[in-house]
Amino acid sequence: MTLLNNCDITQIMECIADATKMRVIASLSDPIDEVFPYLNATVSNITYNHNAKVLVIKKQHRLITIYSEMVTMAKIDDEEDAKRILNWVREIVNSTWERRNEIVPSYETQRLLSPVDIYGLLPKTNCKQCGETTCYAFTCALLAGTRNIDQCALLDSPEHAETKDRLWSALIADDIAQV
Ligand code: SF4
Structure with missing residues (x-):
């Protein structure tokens, strides 16, 4: 069907x-x-x-x-x-x-990342290139929707590519939690 x-x-x-x-x-x-x-x-x-x-x-x-x-x-x-x-x-x-x-259905809800988890994924250099004074301030701005991940230039380096994807998933999941 x-x-x-x-x-x-x-x-x-x-x-x-x-x-x-x-x-x-x-x-x-x-x-x-x-x-x-x-x-x-x-x-x-x-x-x-x-x-x-x-x-x-x-x-x-x-x-x-x-x-x-x-x-x-x-x-x-x-x-x-x-x-x-x-x-x-x-x-x-x-x-x-x-x-x-x-199929055995799964009702398991994957844990959403907290602000501290998201901060933990950022480069944590406090370089200010994103326009925020610290990486933690950038975390708060991401969650408030006033900044986007692309504004952290350091996340574009190959070493952070996977982190950037994880951040995207986390932020979308965070949106979902507010549905
Ligand atoms: S550009 Fe990235 S590493 Fe630099 S302060 Fe902003 S969030 Fe932190």
Whole structure:
């Protein structure tokens, strides 16, 4: 049985994470939150908040946030990329739903990072290049939404590439907690 029939792009914007990429919002033709615990049990690179009914999946550089009837995607290459990813979402939702009797669902909510955790991921040089006086002030500005991760130039170095991805996941998960 097909759970999700269509995903339609409703909005395309500049990505706040990366000006060369796009942020895309799509509406779903059917509510799909029943499949979330099964996806949580089987898909890698996933963050799940069962109470908020939201999943975040990291697919290469992209971050895909799936709500019951909506998908938002950050760091998308272009419209064709958005369509490909939405097709992929539809396929994993439907194939996982078809196999649900073979899967033990997981309701585990991944712990969200605290401000101290986020501060711990920053370079902690207090170099002020981001416009804040300290890395901790930058953490607070990130959480308040008045700064974005790209404003810490030190995170662009290869040694911090993985940290930058983790920060993105953490901040998106933090948004989810406020849903
Ligand atoms: S640019 Fe990065 S390392 Fe420098 S103070 Fe800001 S957050 Fe800290």
